[in-house]
Amino acid sequence: MKVVNPLRADAVRNRERIADIARQLFREKGYDAVSMDEVAKTAGVGIGTLYRHFPTKEALYDAAIQAWVETVNAAAEKSLASEGAPRDRLLAWFEAYVEFLTRHKGAAWRITSALGDDDSPFAAKCRTYLNANQRVIDTLASEGALRADVDAMQLCRLVGGVAAVVDNSELAPDAARSMLAVVADGVLAG
Amino acid sequence: MKVVNPLRADAVRNRERIADIARQLFREKGYDAVSMDEVAKTAGVGIGTLYRHFPTKEALYDAAIQAWVETVNAAAEKSLASEGAPRDRLLAWFEAYVEFLTRHKGAAWRITSALGDDDSPFAAKCRTYLNANQRVIDTLASEGALRADVDAMQLCRLVGGVAAVVDNSELAPDAARSMLAVVADGVLAG
């Protein structure tokens, strides 16, 4: 028998090209404004091929935004490692977090919406974010800078909510920063 | 000539029945889960009739959630009129605000998304909300309880973001309250 286990070369090629094109399109136009037909046509494959590689549009989206999610942990470490006051470091993390979430239009709301849902295609990304926030909380809490009842899920939701609004209304960084300052002060207080 | 200016009796009847049914359906199932066909069928009218009265789905939604929006000002007054500390009154207002926004599934995000957009069908509702928040800010600021750089738009976005997350993830009131406490403390601080 001729069991060919690894993916065929053309399949690998197509999968990568589709993911690249999708990343580009989603980033430019946002989730809703990109149709699966458009991705297939731009990538030069049939719609059937697209769906063979990515069973739903959300799965494609998940693959398209995969790369940058993986750098989130590094960003958390970097924000925390700096020398400044807890408030400054927390704000730096928040800003990095919002910058990540808003890098692809529509991602902030989609990911924040999926926060409690284990069945979502974004569940893995949510866990990454939760862990990063937990690390930030642990670090600042060990310095006694945080109020006691803050948890990672709550923080993800608060900052994710801000990110979603910033993304949707295309707010300037200043507007985002002033909203994040409110959240940071609220979390540090008490 | 026979110019019949006022609406015909059947038209008035249908308009009201459609709005009633739509309010009920939107409230039960949320914006996305209700189709225009479903509204028409449930109301017992043709799809053409529905669109004669409400030119888009968003216009229908706007009409469906009209009634409760108008009571928001009363809620603001009531929250402010109580005797408690500024923090308690602010929190009471936030909770009332979130309760309003989450009363119809999907409304929080849609309205908060429309905050800067004058062309949105929800523009009028946004103005109502902004004014209510402005009144709250003015009252508390006159007591010196607020940080200086808080504005109504920012507050609408912050609390609207929390409301959207609460609505989408169907969080318990406790979870909402703890997030709102963070925002309130952040706004009062400094």
Added chain:
DNA sequence: CCACGATACGGAGGGTCCCTCCGTTTAGCA
């Protein structure tokens, strides 16, 4: 009371989605 015209009704169908199904083509081992 009736006839007639302005008004409103209803649903077929257009355009756009996401996604499925299946006949056709291709890769790659023996």
Added chain:
DNA sequence: TGCTAAACGGAGGGACCCTCCGTATCGTGG
């Protein structure tokens, strides 16, 4: 080179929002 498992491609199904237009109804002037 022949053959089979794997991959491809696109027609089309079903759902959606919305438009268009022939048909039915309302309500007034005669």
